[in-house]
Amino acid sequence: MARQPLDELMAPDWAAALAPVETNLRAVLGFLAAEVAGGHEVLPAPSNLLRAFRQPLAGVRVLIVGQxxxxTPGHAVGLSxxxxxxxxxxxxxxxxxYKELEADLGLPPRVHGDLGRWAEQGVLLLNRVLSVRAGGAGSHRRKGWEAVTAAAITAVTHRCSDDGAPAPLVAVLWGKEAEGVRPLLGSTAVIASAHPSPxxxxxxxxxxxxxxxVNELLTAQGDGTVDWELPPLP
Structure with a gap:
């Protein structure tokens, strides 16, 4: 991955948006290679490391920020x-x-955690740090990811529609860690609360x-709604 062109690792418009921090990204990928060479398991798998950027930047309507x-091996899939x-x-x-989704919209909780359907509708499920050492929560913080994801958030908030107006966007910030990106959001509509952790x-x-x-704010911005219902099985 460290040698692949950006547009082979992510959607072309994301590659263009993140070009200014490509050096940072290459440095982090080099760090991950060193982790693996040192015998450590890195999560998620390489194929999912940049999954959040597979869907086009132009289609992002909602930003949900994770940590x-x-x-736990087998859990991380590259979407917060x-x-x-x-x-x-x-x-x-x-x-x-899922409990809050049911209380809010009456949608039944699912037994699985595949949120791909949300991502396909323009929900950017973005962690602030995109990798972790297996068994070591927070182990890859301050290794360079923060600069990359800050650039991604900035790119999302600075998009414009064809008429030059800001593109529709709602940011969802759960917990203090997510609140830390608020200065990057400018005039973006924000929904903030405590983290869903127990x-x-x-x-x-x-x-x-x-x-x-989120749907009320998107509708007010003229961008329809997100269908939050997930399939019973992935």
Whole structure:
């Protein structure tokens, strides 16, 4: 990956947007190669490392900011809060997201954690740090990813529609870590609450109605709604 052109690693418009931080990205990929050479398992798998950037930048309508990938082998898939569709049980934070989705929109919780359907509709599920050492939560923080994802968030917030107006966008910030990107969001509509983790969900996440509020804000911006219902099985 460290030698592949950016437009082979991600959608072409993302490659153009992240070109200014390509040096940072190459440095992080080099660090990951060194981790693997040192006998450490790095998550997610290389094929999913930059998955958040596979869907075109131009199609992003919602930004949901996460922290770093799940450190349990087999869980991380390159999209914040999502896990592989075969993972059972799903992480507790995701289970709480499903509880709030049901309370908010009446949609049934799923047994799987494949959030690909959201990504296909322009929901950018972006962790601030895109890799982790297996078993070591937060182990790849301050290794260079933050500059890359900050550039990605900035690129999303600076897009314009054909008429020159800001492109429709709603940012969802769950928890203090996500709140840290607020200075990058400019005038973007923001929905913020506690994190869905079991440690904090009852302190403001439950009852925050993020899904219906996103749709209300998108509708007000003339961009329709997101169909938040996930298939019963991936």
């Amino acid at each position: 770093d990938p799940y450190p 809060f999502a896990v592989d569709g075969a993972t059972r049980p799903i992480p507790r934070s995701l289970a709480n997201i 440690l904090s969900a009852s302190r403001g996440f439950f009852g925050s109605r993020p899904f219906s509020r």
